[in-house]
Amino acid sequence: MPSRPLSPHLTVYKFKYTMTTSILNRLSGLILSLGLLLLVYWLLAVANGAAAQARATRLLSTPGAKLLYGLLIAAFCYHLVAGLRHLVWDTGRYLERAQSQKSAWLVGWVSIILTLLVGYWAFFVGAHAP
């Protein structure tokens, strides 16, 4: 195999804040992959009957699990909004530098607001509320 230059060329770019949106999209995607693992674990526990689900619920109600839910909610909200930005880009729109810088801020703020709303619902209003 000839040694060819391999992307991404992480070391040759000057850091721009728009890169953060890209890195966060990957990171949140990876976190959501763990969320999928958690979802399937929960589905299996439910399918295995009341006793199995009760055992899983004990594990899924620990402070560590609740911290993970917060992380998953933030990752989901960010990945959703950033993903919508990608779908808009795929139509060929808003690709100019000034536009992508503006949409980077928009993605940041919208996902933060969405995270706070969903987090409030999940931790203070829903069935998990104290």
Next chain:
Amino acid sequence: MSLRSPLGRVLGLGAAKEGVHHWWHQRLTSIALVPLSIWFLVSLLSLPAYDHATVIAWMGESSTALLLILLVLAAAWHSQLGVRVVIEDYVHAEGSKTLLLVVVLLAHVLLAAAGVLAVLRVTLGSPA
């Protein structure tokens, strides 16, 4: 001078017309996941409790089961495609890259199958 043809030299080294396939599937699953994931979040958070009876009643409905199965399938494929790119980008040693890609693909197939099976068992009412 090499006797290999230009085509022979590049075969297997690049996207070889598979790049669009990956891109397209990532887009298809992302479009599907927008409504599916929002439905799941809203539906899950709307449940009055998370005890066995409540969850079984929720998952036992055909519409819930159908959407859950679609969610698991779309999410598993989308996740596989995404994790795959991360591995391809950051793992450069050919052997460990291939091994990781195989493990990740098979793990996602396993996750998808297990998730679908779990939902089917509940909705078709055959507890283990």
